[in-house]
Each structure stands twice: as C-alpha cells, then as structure tokens.
Amino acid sequence: MARSGHTPSRRGWPAQAKPSGGASLTLPLRHPRARRVSVQEVADVKDAARSVWALGDYDAMMRAEGLYEVGARLVRRLGVAAGERVVDVACGTGNATLPAAQAGARVTGVDLSPAMLEGARTRAERAGVAVEWVEGDAEDLPLPDGHADVVLSTFGCMFAPRHEVVADELARVLAPGGRIGLCAWTPDGVFGDFFRTVAGYLPPDPEFVDPPLGWGDEGRVAELFEGTDVTLGFARETWEIAHPSVEAAVACYVDNLGPVVQARTLAEADGRWPALQAELSELFAAQTADDGRVVFPAEYVVITGQRR
Numbered sequence: 001m002a003r004s005g006h007t008p009s010r011r012g013w014p015a016q017a018k019p020s021g022g023a024s025l026t027l028p029l030r031h032p033r034a035r036r037v038s039v040q041e042v043a044d045v046k047d048a049a050r051s052v053w054a055l056g057d058y059d060a061m062m063r064a065e066g067l068y069e070v071g072a073r074l075v076r077r078l079g080v081a082a083g084e085r086v087v088d089v090a091c092g093t094g095n096a097t098l099p100a101a102q103a104g105a106r107v108t109g110v111d112l113s114p115a116m117l118e119g120a121r122t123r124a125e126r127a128g129v130a131v132e133w134v135e136g137d138a139e140d141l142p143l144p145d146g147h148a149d150v151v152l153s154t155f156g157c158m159f160a161p162r163h164e165v166v167a168d169e170l171a172r173v174l175a176p177g178g179r180i181g182l183c184a185w186t187p188d189g190v191f192g193d194f195f196r197t198v199a200g201y202l203p204p205d206p207e208f209v210d211p212p213l214g215w216g217d218e219g220r221v222a223e224l225f226e227g228t229d230v231t232l233g234f235a236r237e238t239w240e241i242a243h244p245s246v247e248a249a250v251a252c253y254v255d256n257l258g259p260v261v262q263a264r265t266l267a268e269a270d271g272r273w274p275a276l277q278a279e280l281s282e283l284f285a286a287q288t289a290d291d292g293r294v295v296f297p298a299e300y301v302v303i304t305g306q307r308r
C-alpha cells in the first residue's frame with residue numbers, strides 16, 4: 001500500500017472525534033439497540049478512521065509478522081467452499097478475503113478505507129483471484145439482507161465504533177443457516193498492553209465509541225449478539241510474532257500501523273515521542289529471547305456462529 005502524505009488529525013485510537021455536542025440526534029432505525037449520538041459525531045469518527053488507516057504501510061506490517069496466515073486459518077476453520085457467497089467485513093488488505101476467493105467462493109471485501117482497498121486490489125491481482133471490493137461501513141453494510149453464506153472479519157469489525165450496530169449488521173447480511181467467523185485480539189497479553197500503551201498517546205474517544213478490545217472478550221461478544229438469531233461458539237488461538245530486535249519491533253508499528261503512526265506523529269509534535277518510544281521498547285524488551293529477537297504469542301479470540 002502506498003504511503004499517504006496525509007497529515008493525521010488529532011484523533012485517537014483507532015478513530016477519534018471530539019464530542020461535537022451536535023444538534024441533530026439520531027437513532028439508526030434499523031438498529032434499535034444503538035445509543036443516541038449525533039449524525040455528525042459518527043461521521044467524524046468514520047472520517048478519522050479513513051485517514052488513520054491510510055497512514056503507514058499496513059501490508060508491510062502484515063508480511064513482516066506473517067499475519068496473513070490468520071485469515072487462511074479462519075477460512076479453513078469455517079470450511080469456506082467453492083460457490084459460497086462470502087463477505088469479509090473491514091477486510092483491510094484482504095487477510096481473509098484472498099484465501100476465501102482462493103477456495104473458489106464469490107467474495108466481497110468491504111472496508112471503510114480506500115487506501116486499504118487499494119492494497120487489497122494489488123494483492124488480489126498478484127494472487128490472480130477475483131474479488132468484489134466495496135468501500136463501505138461495517139455499521140451500514142452496503143449489502144441486502146440475507147446476502148451471505150459466510151461473514152468473516154479478522155481484526156476488522158473490532159475497529160468500528162459501535163459494536164452492537166456492527167453485530168446487528170453482521171447478523172442481517174447473513175443468510176439463514178449462514179456461518180460467521182471473526183477474529184479479535186484479546187485484552188490480555190502483549191497486544192492488550194500494546195493497545196493500551198498507544199491509546200495513552202492519542203486523544204480519548206468520544207463516549208459512544210466502544211473499545212476495540214471488547215470484541216476480544218467472549219462475554220461481551222455474547223452480549224453483542226443477544227437478540228439476533230445467531231448462535232455463537234468461541235475458541236482462542238495464538239500467532240507467534242517475531243522481530244529481529246526491540247528496535248525493529250517498535251519501528252514495524254510506528255512506521256506501518258496507521259493508528260500507531262498517528263500516535264508517533266502526535267507525540268513528535270508535542271514532545272512525547274521519547275516517552276512513547278521508551279514505553280514501547282520496554283514492552284517489547286520484556287519479550288526478548290536469548291538471541292535478542294522479540295518473540296511473543298499474540299492471542300486472539302475466534303468467534304464462530306451460525307444463523308438459525
């Protein structure tokens with residue numbers, strides 16, 4: 001993915017907007033469980049997410065950490081088959097999208113960020129697979145009711161702001177009997193600490209934004225799907241992350257992962273970069289092996305489900 005020359009706004013992890021106190025309050029009609037929030041506040045958060053996820057080089061980070069294997073694992077676990085209609089929500093550069101297409105499914109990859117979709121297109125072309133790429137919002141999927149045999153999201157819908165709205169959307173686009181497969185980082189472990197550290201260098205989210213790591217908590221996810229006709233199952237998996245050194249680990253994120261690039265840029269502007277660098281270095285130093293490499297198991301929840 002091409003680096004963006006965009007200057008990040010002062011918005012938080014992963015998408016942040018200052019409370020506007022805006023006038024026009026709305027309850028999305030299709031989502032009766034959504035909390036009251038102004039249209040403008042929601043739009044600001046989505047705009048910020050588009051900008052933030054365009055920063056850095058997400059594909060470079062994914063390749064460095066071998067994380068594209070997680071999408072392939074999920075597609076195998078779900079048994080995605082040729083001809084099935086699959087939707088990958090917040091697909092990014094196509095982590096789960098490409099393996100689903102390689103299994104012969106008819107796949108739609110949806111993401112808010114045009115920059116991410118550009119990276120996804122490039123990867124799909126190189127892999128020689130056909131995918132329909134759609135710029136769209138996990139909270140308002142541009143797909144008809146009951147469209148999908150399989151709905152996937154790896155570390156994707158956890159970053160949309162209102163988790164109940166997203167859960168309702170995932171359930172809505174799923175056909176009767178359809179399967180769901182989602183991966184989300186757990187709040188425990190190194191990535192939990194990592195997310196909390198970075199968040200300390202970003203402005204706080206508005207109150208209506210749910211914390212991304214909520215999708216990594218099985219109890220919370222069960223609540224999110226209450227009232228839908230999706231029955232859930234949970235498993236935990238790990239992916240071993242390895243970097244040649246503490247410096248390489250820090251650089252991998254501050255150069256490539258949009259919200260962390262944003263945190264670094266803001267920290268540089270207000271003199272907090274040495275502190276952020278020190279905190280991240282300390283975090284990864286605690287994961288250093290005898291040979292100096294940083295190696296740690298990154299734990300994630302695998303949420304599977306089926307619509308009645």
Ligand SMILES: C[S@@+](CC[C@H](N)C(=O)[O-])C[C@H]1O[C@@H](n2cnc3c(N)ncnc32)[C@H](O)[C@@H]1O
Binds near residue numbers: 090112137139161
């Ligand atoms: C950590 S990346 C995960 C991408 C990909 N699924 C993967 O496994 O690599 C998070 C993605 O969520 C997307 N995103 C954030 N908010 C979104 C929203 N409201 N609707 C759709 N996509 C969103 C971002 O643009 C980004 O591509």
